[in-house]
Amino acid sequence: MIGPRVIAGAAIVNAACSLTLWPPDAVRDFRQSVAELFATTAVILFAAALVLATRARFLEPYFGGLDRMYLAHRRAGRAGFALLAAHVATIPWALASPGGTPSGLIAFAGISLLAALAIGPLSYGSWRRSHWLIGVFFAISFAHTLLVDQVTRTAAVPFAILIGAYAVGIAAFLYTVLLARFGRPRFAYEVQTVRRLTPTTVEVVLCPRGQRRLAFASGQFVFVTFHQYGLREPHPFTVSSAPADPAIRLAIKASGDYTSRLGLTLRAGCRATIEGGYGMLDCRSGGRHQLWIAGGIGITPFLSLLRDMPDEEDRQITLFYTVRHAHEVLYWDEIRAHSDAHPGLHVHLNVSSESGTLTTDMVLEVAGRDSIADVYMCGPLPMLDSFERGFRDAGLPASSIHFERFSFR
Structure with a gap:
């Protein structure tokens, strides 16, 4: 760059x-x-x-x-x-x-x-x-x-x-x-629902207050400020809804003091300010054969992409979704439904506590070493680093490996 x-x-x-x-x-x-x-x-x-x-x-x-x-x-x-x-x-x-x-x-x-x-x-x-x-x-x-x-x-x-x-x-x-x-694009929203998905993850649905809606591309993230005591600081969250959806959906995992507090205290009716969208995890600009790898809460940008996927999708996409424990799996039934609706989409779930850690060799064996044009990843930093090294060692050029690092400190 x-x-x-x-x-x-x-x-x-x-x-x-x-x-x-x-x-x-x-x-x-x-x-x-x-x-x-x-x-x-x-x-x-x-x-x-x-x-x-x-x-x-x-x-x-x-x-x-x-x-x-x-x-x-x-x-x-x-x-x-x-x-x-x-x-x-x-x-x-x-x-x-x-x-x-x-x-x-x-x-x-x-x-x-x-x-x-x-x-x-x-x-x-x-x-x-x-x-x-x-x-x-x-x-x-x-x-x-x-x-x-x-x-x-x-x-x-x-x-x-x-x-x-x-x-x-x-x-x-x-x-x-x-x-x-x-100067930044900021929009007024309100929390419509807060739904617990797993013991550590909640889904927050926000609706616009007024006529102005956030415009974003699938796969992007936003900065959200909830106007509630103890939550008044902007934090980045990936949008899991499709751009055409009037509501903004966020899947938020408790991974620190703020997100843990948010999952326990955030209530419907809370006002919020959303700034964005940001990010360039744009799979639409990639090649015809793509490999998607999601780790844990890193499934959220791919959910947005799946929900925005056209009916006539002609790309060949292989999605690997890996979690540590079975109770951490999010939206798997919906992901399977997208796979059933799109013949070119193939999805695989890996629970590392049962099947072992997902590795580059395992992914390439299933997806095919010679058919991948672009790799898109989102997940924990150690996972991203490990897969980046693995794909580079396998001969994939750096320009074909795309991922985002959610580390703003």
């Missing part, structure tokens, strides 16, 4: 300009120059992370979906923090700037604290509420840049790149905090 390459390219261009366009005097203080190169590259990476945090939908095709935008966001942030730490470790500290040094230390301390919290035991909601402060400390680092005496300021092109990165990053941060709620 071109998106990550653009970010890496911006960092490389910055390094090349710094190494070739700095004034000759900069060579005399090699340590200072290297430390500033670490800092300017970190600023570019943090700016990219702030842009990706806007969830701008026009960026999705350049990264392969919102899930990969968040992956690039995390990688840019981690690389930026590593370079920031290298800057602090190598810069010759001088206390002659009464404003510059304190602002730099405040920015580094704040970003370090937030980085520690990101990998710490905070709940998703607490992490999300604190994570936006990255933009505040990024702005403080801009003050540090303007207040200290630096080599970069004497080089027109590197300094212009630095100021441009700050402008883009701060603008993205202000948009996220102040304007995103008005």
